[in-house]
Amino acid sequence: MGNFFLIMTHYMKRMLRDMPGLPILLLIPVGIIVINSLAGDPVMLDGYNVTASFVMPVMMLAFQFFNMGFLHYVLYTDFKGDMRWRLRAAPQSLTGFMLPAFTAGWIFSILCGAVITLVSVLFLNVYIGNFLVFAAVLVLVSLMATFLAMLIFLFVAKVGTANVTVYILSFGLLTLSGTFFPLGNSAAAQFIANFGTPLVIGQRAIIYSGSLNEILAAGRGMEGALFNIGVLAAITAVLALGTLLAARGRKI
């Protein structure tokens, strides 16, 4: 593990230099939040833009999944292309490469989420509730997305197919969150809209944790926020276990 920091910073550096991908994947969610915050007559409560406050968590968390593409780019280049021979010739186990790469992907994802949030809070009057709850949601969903990225890497041979998979998953999550169109009033649709994706589970946790909680069902408060964090943690744990089992059984 002596090279852990070396390899982790190596992957962070390469992901942060991904141009123009990185600015695009930061500007798009901010742009969507801006458009939503300005559309119609913005509803303001206690100085916060309520519309933007609901849109921002969903967008910011959705782009944790879109960001899987950055990690895929370095993993596929290094371990499914010609570079794999040079790297495998080094005195470093595959696990010794994968763990720091995973950590770099996770931290990178958190940083991207933090930048989107900072811009939204400073310039768009977005409310993020209790900071610790917000941080827990961001960290857990980033981790979830990174495990999912690793699973895709383990099972999908080509980077092009992996990118398509990422887009299908990410747009699928946004659709099931009711972003593009209402899901309807049936019990199933309401369940999905409220609990069906990590995006809305995280969004609700953030909203429940602070003063904007009155907008939704009263009384959920911090208890509701913690419950939702628990759900996110459980999903992440399942993905973590799945990834570990898959990594043992798959040959890279």
Place this chain on the structure above:
Amino acid sequence: MIATMKNVVKRYGDTLALDHLNLNVMKGEILGLLGPNGAGKTTAIRTLCGLLDADSGETTVLGQRQSIQNLEARREIGLVTQEITVFTDLSAAENLRYFGGLYGLRGAALQANVKEMLEFVGLSDRATKKPGTFSGGMQRRLNIACALVHKPKLVIMDEPTVGIDPQSRNHILESVKEIAKQGTTVVYTTHYMEEVQAICDRISIMDAGRVITEGTLDELVGRIQHEQKVHLTALQPSEALTAEFQAISGVKHVAANGNHYMITSASGSGNVSRIMEIAQRHGGVTSFTEEKPNLEHVFLTLTGKKLRDDGEV
């Protein structure tokens, strides 16, 4: 010996890539591993590097049994891949720092080695530039530097000059000679026999997954029976000159084209001086060369194949 491969067998499905391969690498030498495409050279060197586990047989490097699991054995090996494997999103210096770091170099020692390698491959003025801005030859040189930055005892170069200009190729060949002078053992694979002839101390010729012959260039050439060919340009060509050449004992064929003659003799006939004497008596020559057998002839004699094609002759 710095590395050995004994009776190594490696299969990919139904394809036998290594067929009881036996290969020895002496310390300090430049060993040329020559063979056509599909001979098993790349599989052999990947097994030597511990990138592949053989199905049977034994590979040892620097006294250790080589395998995928043995990471320590890799510390003293440098691999120059056939494809250019450098990070295009990092500068030349950053590439070297990363690869040096992977082999345990840190701090001042790493910086010193990076600087030395950039100078060695002639890229000091490009240290902060990314490989995407380099020519093909420069990328190849960086490719080599990344394998040498940790000063390995054994360097394996898998066709390091593919697709580059002659000037860059010569630079690389000179670099290989230089690192060998500094005590590094080099295994150099190629299917260009002129490269092997230029730099290698010893040559192993591979075909169909095994070494078919090995030795120095002179030893290999001496093992084959080869026709002797003399090319000369006569100042006063004539039918009498042609007839005298044909009358020499051991001459198989005389081809005359204007004032250019090609005289083919049996191997070992020693006719060179006799041919020169006759040519001088008939007015002299403006050029006189003896066509010597080379590795291509050795390979062709032993296998019936050419080095640079896969097909049969």
